[in-house]
Structures are given as structure tokens and as C-alpha cells.
Amino acid sequence: MFAETKSLNEECGVFGIWGDPSASQLTYFGLHSLQHRGQEGAGIVSCDKGKLMVHRNLGLISEVFKNLDDLKRLSGDRAIGHVRYSTSGQNSIENVQPFLYHFYDLDIAICHNGNLVNAKSLRRNLEEDGAIFHSTSDTEVLIHLIRRSQKGTLIDKIKESLNLVKGGFTYVLMTEEKMFGAVDANSLRPLVIGKMPNGAYVMASETCAIDTIGAEFVRNINAGELAIIDVDGLTIEKYTEDTTISIAAMEYIYFARPDSNIAGVNVHTARKTMGKRLAIESPMINADIVIGVPNSSLSAASGFAEESGIPYEMGLIKNQYVGRTFIQPTQELRELGAKMKLSAVKGVVQGKIVVMVDDSIVRGTTSSRIVTLLKEAGAKEVHVRIASPPLMYPSFYGIDISKSAELIAARMTIPQICESIGADSLSFLSQEGLIESIGLKFDMPYSGLCMDSFNGDYPAGLYDYEEDYLNNMTEIQKENLRGG
Secondary structure, three states: OHHHOOOOOEOEEEEEEEOOOOHHHHHHHHHHHOHHHOOOEEEEEEEEOOEEEEEEEEOOHHHHOOOHHHHHOOOOOEEEEEEEOOOOOOOOHHHOOOEEEEOOOOEEEEEEEEEEOOHHHHHHHHHHOOOOOOOOOOOHHHHHHHHHOOOOOHHHHHHHHHOOOOEEEEEEEEOOOOEEEEEOOOOOOOOEEEEOOOOOEEEEOOHHHHHHOOOEEEEEOOOOEEEEEEOOEEEEEEOOOOOOOOEEHHHHHHHOOOOOEEOOEEHHHHHHHHHHHHHHHOOOOOOOEEEEOOOOOHHHHHHHHHHHOOOEOOOEEEOOOOOOHHHOOOHHHHHHHHHHHEEEOHHHHOOOEEEEEEOOOOOOHHHHHHHHHHHHOOOOEEEEEEOOOOOOOOOOOOEOOOOHHHOHHHOOOHHHHHHHHOOOEEEEOOHHHHHHHHOOOOOOHHHHEEOHHHHOOOOOOOHHHHHHHHHOOOHHHHHHHOOO
């Protein structure tokens, strides 16, 4: 099964640019730098002289636009784009964004990062009211809400609709006259604004995307904010005052690129500090080397090595050019493809006591495979150190771990997990260590972090997911919530 070899995935990356004659080309480069946020589909909508045009398809951004004419055809000085991983909705062309709608009085494009926890009930109500949906993605819900709003202006319609959707989200929308960027009331998902030397404004899921195209960081779009860009420039308005900052901790741990900053905190620096704190909290091991699992764990591994004084080595190599293994027709070929993705450096690990630092353990299958890989390469012992707390609860805000049964930490104790993955010892970073390592300074629970997957606290609520979540809780999850 594909699920046995895949890792965590986050839903999407969004990008928009307003006021540059090379808008679609710059969007392409911006999406390329956000490719880590989604590899299943990509698309761009541009606007030229009032006409909105779209090209989208399944695959990586380079695959979708392998015919350069498709990119050249997207003319105009404004564009929005999207890279997708499907946590909500099937992986099909109908769900690839941006979505483009042609109404009698308005052309509008939309793309979305995150997950709406009340999409099912909203969609049911909309369908009962006559709405017709063309995809299974929850992104489409917002457009139907906007069209049904009785407010006077488009901005007011968007604001009203944003107050009806719940969960973790960022939206980028575009008409011929304006571009909009919106962030959920908890700031679970990041969205930033940059400015090009020629004055063009840029929106992106991460700062690395605006850096890539030579834009300067302007500001974050904060919880409950709606950014509006038009010929008069940038305006920031609030669509709700009912906000509580709860930035997804997994952005720092896993999803964001190391060169991105989230809420002013550099991701690499946060991960390195997590590694240092992990070394302090973990039992001492008389190890020979520290290695990281490429790519998101390398920063934490370097911090662990620096703090522990154990030499840091490159004991695992990731093949950057292997295709997506889950499309292979047989399980045997899928497993071979998975092995090709990661290789142990035999000359480095052979005969050594190894500390293997990783960012998380989800299902346990990947960790088990890597431990086996290292021991087959001659490692005497493999001690696993995880630079985050145990992933014990499902996430419903845009990460593909929505079932408790998928999480090994929801079913096993730490000693049981250690035995299951074949490690000689296993230790996790504490929740307090994670919060302090990231170092946000917000005066609120968890210092402005959403720790849902670690502590079962869901700041944006569960809505449509609550009954299923409660009915499928494991005994370990219940005991943890009781403080056991």
C-alpha cells in the first residue's frame, strides 16, 4: 500500500503577484520554491486586459508546464498559482487549483491551503439550496458562499463568507480588479506579503517564495486579516476580531523550507534549537556519530551533534531525482522505489554506534525501514531521537493524518514503538522543549502555537470531524488527555 511508504504531507502552497508584466513566469518560479508543500497537481491563473486564463494539471509544476507555450499563453501583469497535495478531495484534475469561475457579472479565481472542518455541513446546506459543485475539494465552498452573500460589495461578501468557514486556511483570490489574501482566525497556515523592486506586490505561503523571485518581505497576513491589492496598492482589513494566534507547530517541525521565516522565526534556527534541546533532554549515549534523515531533519541533527559533542556525519543520502514511487504498478516495485529514495552511506555507518535524528514518527513504517537500512549497512546500534513530541492525535487543519489508527503513538507506548521500529533506544522532544525551541513570544497557550497533534487541543474546533474523532480515540489518547 502507498500509505506504508509515504511520509507526512501538507495540503498546498499558494502564490500570487500583482503588477508585473512577467506575472505568470514569476508565479512559476514562486511555485517551484513551494513544491515541497504539494506534488500532486499545480496550476496558474493569469489576468490580461480583464480576461482570466488558466492552465492546471496533475503532476509537479515542471511537469504541468513542460510545454513552455502553456506558460507564455498566460499573459498579463497579475497571476495566482497553486501546488497541491490532496488532504481533502480526491487526486484528480477536477480538484487541481486554482479554480476559475466565469459568472455573468464576475470572473474570479481562487486557491486555498489548509482544510475546512465544517466543509461537509456547509456543502450539504449549499447543495440543498441548489448549489452545484464541480469538484470534491473543500475550496469550492467559499465561492458558493460568496455568491450567495447578500452583502453589497465583493469585499463585504468575502468577509462574511470567511466568517462562515472554520479550520486552518489561507486563500488567495483574484478578479480583474483586485487580488485578495486571507488567513484563518488562528493563523494556523502562513501567508506573507512581499514587494518587488518595480512595486509589484507578492503573496506566498512562505517567505522562501518571495525571496526566490527577488521580492522584499513586507509583512505577514495575520490571524483574521484580509489583504487587498489593486491599482491603489495594498490594504489590510480585519474580517473578524475573534482571533487567537495558534500557528501550526508542524510548519516549523516539518513542512516549511529551512530558509523560510514564520512569524519572524527562521525555520532552520528553530529546528537546530530543537535538536540542541533534544540532546539535553535525551539519555546520554556513548555514540560514534550523529546523522539526520534528509531533508527536514538535517537542521535538528546538526543541533543535536553540536550540543552533545558527538560528530555529525552524512550517514543517509536522499536521491532527489527518484519519481513518485506510489504510481508503480506492484508492491514489489513500490518498495524498490522507496529504497531508491534513501540510501545508507556504508563507509560512514559501518561498525558505528549511530544516533539517528528525525523530525517525527507517524506510522512507524518509515522509521523501521531506515533503522533496518542502517543496520544492513553495518551500524552496530541505532538510537533514534525525534525532534518533536509523539504525534498522538490526528490533525484536521490540512495535514494528512486525520485518523487515530494511522498514528503509532496513539496505539503504542514509547518502549513499544522502540521495539516496533527495531531501534536500540528511542527518545522524543518534550512539548515544553518544542515550544521553547521555536520561541514565539505570544502571551497565550503554547506561546501562539497549535500543538493539536501532540496534545489533542484543537484551537479552531472540530465541527464535522468531532463525532468520528471521539468515537475512534484509543486508550492511550484518552489516558494522555486525562493527564496519565
